[in-house]
Amino acid sequence: MVKINKIHFNNFRNFTNYEILFEKKINILFGENGCGKTNILEGISLNSKGRGLRNSSISNLIKKKEHNFLIKNNLEINNNFFDIEILTENKNDKLKKIIRVNNDSSKDSIDILNQYISFLIFVPEMERLFQASPSYRRNFIDRLIFSSKNNYNSLINKYKKFLLERIKILQKNIIDNDWLNQIEKDISLLGLEIYQLRHSQINFINNNLKILKKDHNFQFNLTLQIKDEFFNADLSFEEYLSYLFNSRSHDKQFGGAKIGPHKSDILAIINNDFDASLLSTGQQKTIVLMILLAQCNYLVNYKKINPILLLDEIGSHLDSYNREILLDMINRFEIQFFLTGTDKNLFSFVSTNAQFYNITDL
Template sequence: MSYFRDIRLINYRNFKDYSLEFTKNCNVLFGTNGSGKTNILEALSLFTKGRGIRKDQIKNFIKKNENNFINFSNFKQFDDSIELKVNSEKKNNKIIKKIFLNNDSSKKTIDHLYSLFSFLVFLPETERLFLSSPSFRRNFIDGFIFSKDNAYNILINKYKKNIIERSKILNLNDYETSWLDKLEENISNLGLEIYKARKLQIFSIQSHLSLLNEQQKLSFNKLIIKINDRFFNDGINIELYIKELKKYREIDKITGGAHIGPHKSDYIFQLDENILVSQLSTGQQKTIILLLYLAQSNYLVNECNLKPILLMDEICSHLDDINRKLLLKITEHFDLQIFMTGTDKNLFSFLSTNTNFCNITE
């Protein structure tokens, strides 16, 4: 099992020099609003790719009137103890994040670090998954894919880069057609890969929900997730994709971006084909969201042999008896390290007595 044993934050957000120790299972961070609970979850998430759970600018991580931040953690990987460090530094007049594993920051070492663990993240805005924008739902599904495949963000970034480059070329007065043809071929190949990954992710969620329903008698209606995309279907191929991109060149020149592709997709969540999840009560929507995390955890643990670390910020809103039982099942069924935050320790009274409670206000 892989888990964070502790963390030390120096000049990070609201913390001057702050340390916490964790257990390998459930850790609850509680305290008043503004005490830094979410900042600690964010600090943990910085030990992997990206700019953390809030996707903020690196410069904003640095405590006011300080020059840089440094965060440390001892990470347990089976019998090995690994020293992790992440800090900010200035490079070419830009503030960047740099990660070290046992004081080594070579690409080979950091790539190895990325393979050691992954995160599943719940944020307060996740509560509005079914009511938010299509881009929010795309990012949610992509986050689940990334929890299995940490190279998926490279695919997404390549796709976005090619879309932007194509837009620039379309707006030139004169350009090489072969150059544009090659870009559209790249976009088509990358787009089809993204469609494939998302379709597989949706299939995995639904199949593992069905499996859990059978094994543990969850007694929930069948959840159906459909891709809502006027271009996507099982019959599209590279030739058709390229043909469509060429067809919309003039429109895309005016509107920017691309008229078709996975960046236009949305997802429809239904119960038993006829009930839109977006029409359910807030508590019922929270139930479906917790079921999604339960299914993804089951998929990662039992099919992918991965042990994700769950970061669940302000998770206790809209927790009725059903949702408390689901959250308890997530914490106890998979033997995962989990971090939760909330304003009051009593909100977590339903958790195991082995839970590690950390008062961030003190």
């Protein structure tokens, strides 16, 4: 099991000095609006690569009028204990997030941490996942890929960088053809890899939902699909490259690239009949919880990864179906949960092995 036993915030968001001990598997953080519940989940999420649950700029993470933050965690991984420090460093007027594992910030020790630590996240905006823009849905699927493949972000970043580079070359008066051909090869390789990873991720979800259906009476029959004019499961590198070549004049004129995984959408088909955008927000929450349950099953049983679940404002909008999925997730897996809500009573249905924390802004 991967478990956070203790966390201490110093000059992080609204906290000057705030420490919490987490002894149980299920941790319920409740309190008034603005007391810092989401900030705590965000602080926990910073243990993995990137800028955390809100994808916020680093400067916004630091308490107003302060210069740096420090988060100290005590992390337990399969009965081994690690002291993890997350802090900011100001270098050449640029803020950087640094992680230290037992006082060591070498790549090797961070790699070990990344290998074990994985978060699955619910934020309230996800109740509109299927009414939001395609980029929001792509990010949602990308986060799920990232939960078992922690170098996935750098793949996406490289892909975006090469797309920009290609446009710069195309818009020059004199074009360096060798350079352009090379960039298009790189884009095709990376684009194909992203397509394939998303395609596999969606298959994992669909397959795990089928497995779970055997002992779970889901309200909906759910199938995820990639919607993309260009992608099919047999798409080859050569085809990709020639499409890019043929869209040069279009891309030069309009910028970006006409084709590629940055254009995909993710559809959720309900009962083989209609799109999830037609569902109510509470029902969309059901779909997101079903996907998280399936992803948990995939990670725990097939990848041997024990994710930590960060479920923000999960307490509201929970009808009996949503409660059932959440309880199934809690009962089925030996993993740590952090749930937030404004009122303790919203969680009265979670009776076993839960600890309640009344968060107060000190």
